[in-house]
Amino acid sequence: MYKKTILLSFIMIFCFFIVSCGKKAVNDETQALIIEQESETTNNTDESQNANNTDESKTANNADESQNANNIDKPQAADQSYTISIYTDAPNKNSSIKIQYPNFINNDTLNTLVYDKVKSFAKIDPSLFSSDASLTVDYQSAVTLQNDKIVSIVFWGTSYIEGGAYSVNDLITLNIDLQSMKEITIKDLYTTNAEFEKVFFDKAFFPANPITSYDEASFPEMLKLQSPEYQTVDPFAIDDNISCFLKPDGVVLSMPAVHATGSDHFEAQLKYSDIQQFYLPKQNYWEDK
Numbered sequence: 144m145y146k147k148t149i150l151l152s153f154i155m156i157f158c159f160f161i162v163s164c165g166k167k168a169v170n171d172e173t174q175a176l177i178i179e180q181e182s183e184t185t186n187n188t189d190e191s192q193n194a195n196n197t198d199e200s201k202t203a204n205n206a207d208e209s210q211n212a213n214n215i216d217k218p219q220a221a222d223q224s225y226t227i228s229i230y231t232d233a234p235n236k237n238s239s240i241k242i243q244y245p246n247f248i249n250n251d252t253l254n255t256l257v258y259d260k261v262k263s264f265a266k267i268d269p270s271l272f273s274s275d276a277s278l279t280v281d282y283q284s285a286v287t288l289q290n291d292k293i294v295s296i297v298f299w300g301t302s303y304i305e306g307g308a309y310s311v312n313d314l315i316t317l318n319i320d321l322q323s324m325k326e327i328t329i330k331d332l333y334t335t336n337a338e339f340e341k342v343f344f345d346k347a348f349f350p351a352n353p354i355t356s357y358d359e360a361s362f363p364e365m366l367k368l369q370s371p372e373y374q375t376v377d378p379f380a381i382d383d384n385i386s387c388f389l390k391p392d393g394v395v396l397s398m399p400a401v402h403a404t405g406s407d408h409f410e411a412q413l414k415y416s417d418i419q420q421f422y423l424p425k426q427n428y429w430e431d432k
Contacts, residue, residue, distance in 0.1 A: 224248055225286060230261045237277040237305070240265045243284045245296060252324055253294065260317050267304065277305040282313070285353045288389040290431035293327075294319045295389040299355045299408075312407040314355055314397050316388040320428075329387040329396070332428075333421045340379045342418055343396065344370055347411035350395045356406040365409050369398060389429055394418070 230242040244261045247253050267278055282300035289295070296317040303310040318327045333339060349362040357365045371377055378384050378398045386397045393412045400409040415422075415429060 224289065227284075230258075230265065232262070232265060234265060234267050234278060235275045237275055238265075238267075239279045239281075242280060242282045242298070242300075244298070245284065245286050247294070253319060253321070256319055256324065256326070257296065257317065260315075261298075264298070264302075264315065272304055272306060279303045279310075282315075287353070287395075288391060288429060290429075292321055292426065292431070293389065293428040294321060297353065297355065297388045297395075299353075309402070311402075312356065314386070314408040314410070316386045316397065318387070318389060328383075329385055332387065332394070332423060333418060334423065335379050335385065335421070337379075339418065339421045340377075342421075343379075343411070343413060346413055346417045347396075348413075350390075350393075350410050350412035355397075355410050356400070356408055357404075361405075362411075365400065365404065366411055368401070368404065369409055369411075391429060 225245040225247040227243055228246045230244055231240050233240045242261050242264055244257055247257070264282065265278070265280055267274060267276055280300070280302045282298045282302075284296060284298045287295045287297055296319075297314065298317070299312075299314040301310050302313050319325070320327050329335060344366070347366055349359045351359070367373065369378060384398060388395050388397075390412070393414045395410050395412045397408050397410045400406050415427070
């Protein structure tokens with residue numbers, strides 16, 4: 144009887160031990176499962192957050208790209224009457240052309256005149272150069288005056304053609320009468336005689352906005368170099384030697400300069416009132432009325 148009691152007690156203790164171990168194992172597994180679930184939840188949260196951040200970043204990038212796209216070809220004039228385009232058609236595979244030009248809103252006739260002028264900048268003269276010669280043109284442009292009478296445009300920059308001695312600084316003007324839709328030049332606007340020339344050297348000043356050649360500090364010296372005292376040939380005496388573009392506050396004259404001085408052209412501005420006596424048209428193109 145005593146042995147049976149001891150045996151029974153031993154069996155009960157053993158069973159209690161087994162049950163305790165089982166509970167501990169279950170608790171350990173449960174705890175491990177909870178930790179694993181928490182880890183997965185954390186990872187999912189991180190992934191979700193990263194995904195959100197990525198989406199937000201993509202959204203921001205898309206917004207930036209959209210904004211950049213919207214900024215292309217935006218109107219440049221205060222009255223939003225034109226956009227700036229870039230002409231890149233090269234005459235051959237060896238050439239590189241980049242010419243900024245204005246594209247006027249709702250004015251196809253004017254745009255055709257401007258575009259034809261721009262195309263002429265990228266042509267190769269076959270009588271002087273091979274048709275496959277490398278031509279590089281890089282021009283910017285500005286609409287310097289626009290009203291219901293006239294549009295005045297200036298193109299300036301560098302060009303180089305294979306076989307040339309060096310890269311050339313160019314300046315080309317385009318003034319279009321909006322009634323006749325014809326190009327007008329300095330000869331159509333002013334009598335450029337000896338008296339005009341005298342006023343020019345007495346009254347000319349630095350033409351800011353745009354600055355197309357020399358800086359303001361160099362202007363006085365460059366103006367002096369254009370005078371008959373320093374020129375073997377009077378720049379006003381040669382046909383088509385001087386071009387011009389109009390601004391609200393005056394007319395800018397452009398003439399050739401010595402390449403060694405840093406530019407191949409020189410610009411100086413005159414007030415309309417200073418040269419009114421030499422003005423030819425009946426209407427003042429710069430007056431918007």
